[in-house]
Amino acid sequence: MNLFDLSLQLNGFPIKRAKRQLKAIQNKNEQEFNVYLEAKKQEIVNYHLKHNPFYKDFAKDVNTSDWNSVPVMTKRHLQQPLSHRLSEGFTSKNVHIHKTSGSSGIPFIFAKDKFCHALTWSIFIDRYKWFNLDLNHSRQARFYGIPLNKKGYYKERIKDALSKRYRFSVFDLSDTQLKRNVETFKASKFDYINGYTSAIVLFAKYLQRQDIILKTICPSLKACIVTSEMLFEADKTCMETQFGVPVINEYGAAELGLIAFQNKDFTWLVNSEDLFIEILDDNNHVLPYGEEGRVVITSLYNKANPFIRYDLGDIGKLSKHSTLKIPILESLAGRSDDIVMLPSGKKAAGLTFYYVTKTVIEDSGHVKEFIIEQLKIDTFKISYTSTISLSKEKTEAIQRAIDTYLEPDLTVLFERKEQLSRANRGKLKQFKSYLS
8 A cells, every 4th residue: 555645645635646747747848848837937926916915915016927027035024924825715724734944043834735735745756766765665764853742743753654754863862872773773674764964964973983884784775865954075975884875965945845856866956847946146136057146946836825936045056057947956055144254344154164164173083063153253153062172283273274264363162062952853053143
């Protein structure tokens, strides 16, 4: 029995129809696809202008024949009661309702109509098949957070059971718990690992210290899929070595579904079937392929709740080899609100600071995790977990690296902690600025 598909179907999500629609889109040639895309863009704008009072007011000056006149929406535009944003004919009883993780600091509740939600899942199913993974049958080792309230907790546990998932804690990443994780892998036939990058990296580093290759104790393992947080090349290498399987980078958002997924050649292919992705500059002008800017996405099928030219808050770049049908995500630089402001007036992505520091810190072999916080324009704090405190030699090396790659005369404070605080869903925010 295809339990996963059946559970979707029984809950009113037409997964069979969604799979047929996905196949029809994929079978279009480049020219047919371009016609399809333009039609879907205009269709979704016209639908919400006609049926959604919130969007009608938001986009009152739009010229439907000029895509560039369609206004860009942000998370803050959507931070109002869901009932104000639902299209006519949709209520809380006939849509899929969920909420964003809040990792951006701007959480909100959103809705998807049932066909849109089914299409989202059909795309996940399609991509996982690239690595011989089947959501109906493949067993998942899941490194995710879980709601701590009783209702949310048991709801997730039921979904885990229906989806053949075993959930590992991302709130307890001590060596004692990681040792228990190893024993669970020994006793289980997991097909793949899926979850937050930082938690899975920490598990890989534990295996490295214990000289364990995961596939030797869990031969059924085929792949590891990481999501929700940045993946650095050194971490990917460590995971692939210790797991003995390929590591796949997934980029998604709760409100949109799958945005991009790496194929077997490790090319990051953007989901163009039910999403339209643009890279915009600070003035909302579309940037050509190869230039870095704000990731702005349109959900082509969500009739319940408009996500049209929706600024996700991420910075990225599409490859020069992209086409409308096959966009390629060349890089993802992090969140647009994770910006380092420096005394000289220079700005840098927060992950630049993190990356500069990462190489020096991890060379010690003792540091498990660390985060960076900007306390003042010239003052930063690095909090870390480690078996021993960083030596003076290491802290001086970090200071020199920061002087070189950012600018000199910055104050860097160090604090060793037993554990780092994570978001309520278990994500680890690597850089945070307290500047207004």
